[in-house]
Amino acid sequence: MKRVTSVEAKLKVGTTVPFLVNCDYQFELLVLKCQNKYQTGKALFNELIGYRLARALSLPVPEQQLIYLPQDMIDANKQLQEINAQAGICFASRWINATSGACPNFFRHATNKEDFAGILLIDQLLENIDRGANRGNWLFEKETKRIVLIDFGAIFRIAQIWDQYSLSQDMEMPLTVLEELNGPLYQAMIKQIKGKQAFAKIEQRIDDLSDDAKADIFREIPLTDWGITNEDLQAAKKFIYFQLNRCQEIVAVLQEHFKL
Numbered sequence: 380m381k382r383v384t385s386v387e388a389k390l391k392v393g394t395t396v397p398f399l400v401n402c403d404y405q406f407e408l409l410v411l412k413c414q415n416k417y418q419t420g421k422a423l424f425n426e427l428i429g430y431r432l433a434r435a436l437s438l439p440v441p442e443q444q445l446i447y448l449p450q451d452m453i454d455a456n457k458q459l460q461e462i463n464a465q466a467g468i469c470f471a472s473r474w475i476n477a478t479s480g481a482c483p484n485f486f487r488h489a490t491n492k493e494d495f496a497g498i499l500l501i502d503q504l505l506e507n508i509d510r511g512a513n514r515g516n517w518l519f520e521k522e523t524k525r526i527v528l529i530d531f532g533a534i535f536r537i538a539q540i541w542d543q544y545s546l547s548q549d550m551e552m553p554l555t556v557l558e559e560l561n562g563p564l565y566q567a568m569i570k571q572i573k574g575k576q577a578f579a580k581i582e583q584r585i586d587d588l589s590d591d592a593k594a595d596i597f598r599e600i601p602l603t604d605w606g607i608t609n610e611d612l613q614a615a616k617k618f619i620y621f622q623l624n625r626c627q628e629i630v631a632v633l634q635e636h637f638k639l
Contacts, residue, residue, distance in 0.1 A: 380445060380446060380447050380468070381402040381403050381444070381446045381447065382402060382403060382446065382447045382448075382449055383400045383401070383402055383411065383446060383447065383448045383449065383452050383469075384401055384402060384403055384404050384452075385400065385401045385404075385452075386398055386399075386400050386452060386455075386456045386458075386459065387399040387400060387401065387408065389458045390410065395412055395417060395418050395422065395530070395532055396412075396415060396417055396418075396462050397410045397411060397412050398410070398411045398413075398458075398459070399411075399474060400446075400471070402446055402471075408473075408474035409444075409446065409471040409472065409473060409474060410441075410471060410472050410473075410474050410529075411446065411448065411469050411470075411471045412426060412469060412470045412471070412532070413448050413459075413464050413465060413467075413469040413470075414464070414465040414467065414469075414605070415462040415463050415464045415465065416462055416463040417462060418532065418539065419539050419605075419606065420604065420605025420606040420607060421538075421539045421540075421541070421605070421606070421607065421611075422532040422533075422538070422539045423469065423470045423532075423605050424600065424605050424607050424611075424615075425531055425532050425533065425534045425535065425538070425539070426443075426470045426530070426531050426532050427443070427445075427470055427600060428505075428531070428534070428596060428597070428615060428619070429501075429505055429507070429531020429532075429534050430443040430472065430531060431443070431595070431596040432501065432505070432596055432619065433501055433528065433531075435588060435592050435593075435595070435596060436497060436501065436581065436584045436585065436588075437584060438494055438497050438498060438501060438528065438581075439491055439494055439498075439525050439526060439527045439528060440472075440527065440528050440529065441472040441473040441474075441475050441527065441529065442472065442473045443470065443471065443472045443473070444471055444472075445468055445469070445470065445471070445601065446468075446469055446471045447467070447468055447469070448464065448465075448466055448467060448468075448469045449466055450466040452466075453466055467601075467604050468601040468604045468605070472529065475518065475520055475527065476520070476521050476522060477518035477519055477520045477521055477527060478518065478519045478521065479514070479515050479517075479518055480514040480515060480517070481514050481517035481519070481526070481564045481567070481568075482514075482567070483567040483570075485517070485519040485526060486526065486567045486568045486570070486571050487571065488524060489519070489524060489525060489526045489571070490523060490524040490525055491523075491525040491526060492571050492572075492573075493580060494525075494526070495526070495568050495569070495571055495572050495577075496572050496577040496578045496580070496581055496639075497578075497580065497581035497584075498526070498528060498568065499560065499565065499568070499569065499572070499633060499637075500578065500581050500626070500629060500630065500633065501581075502557070502559075502560065503556065503557055503560060503629055503632075503633060504619075504622045504623070504626070504629060505531065505534040505535070505619075505622070506534055506535055506536040506549065506557060507531060507533060507534045507557075507559070508533050508534075508536060508537075508538065508557065508559050509530065509532065509533035509538070509559075510528075510530075510559065510562075510564065510565070511557075511558075511559035511560060511561070511562025511563075511564060511565055512559070512562045512563070512564065513530075513564075514564065515529075515530070516528065516529055516530040517529075517564060526568070535549075535615070535618070536549060536557075542611065542614070543610050543611060543613075543614035546614045546615065546617070546618040547614065549618065550617075550618060550621050554625070554628060554629065554632050555632070556632060556633060556636040556637075560633075569637050569639070572637075572639055575634075575639075577639060578630045578633075578634070578639075582626055582627065582630060585623055585626045586626075588623070593619075593620065593623070596616075596619070597612065597615070597616050600612070
């Protein structure tokens, strides 16, 4: 596992206090998220699960990996000390050259409008409550002009405080559209979703997911480091599988709600 060897900067976005770092003395800029006074290991677990599912469905997210933040890096960095950063295994995503902060023009001029239905679906499927009004969780990649998603730390409807009981309850509740999806940023994106078959591509990708691909989403997770119990893991897995299996129902609810 790669180790953080230098901390470049604290990024001025979001409540999770991400840092720009290099690893193993190579110039490879990564956005690091660690356990600290603002986020627990469950937030890192959420990030990893959200990114892995998005990648499995070929949705636009940066590449991700797990890296190790040693104590000596914390001891040498006042900003890490100020947030009570914990040494150990962290979540990291590749830094990309992009403008942070979505606006209607980004959605109108994006080159990947065919991904928009999938973005809407995955946030409903994962019950992501932190993208509707959070401009920092959308990127407009400068080179490709793509809309790219970051930050899945607040999935499972109640972010860091979910447990097996809350997820079980969510599976029993009637399926309704997340209130956050009515936010202005989603509305700007939804205006660019055209045609009755807009969800066909993402539905096919979900249908094509193999059992191994689904299982890979939950493999090699540092459960002990992040304070994730086996009950938590199995509950999260059961919930994601449940949501994937009712993909068509979720699509139907989204289409009816947003008149797509």
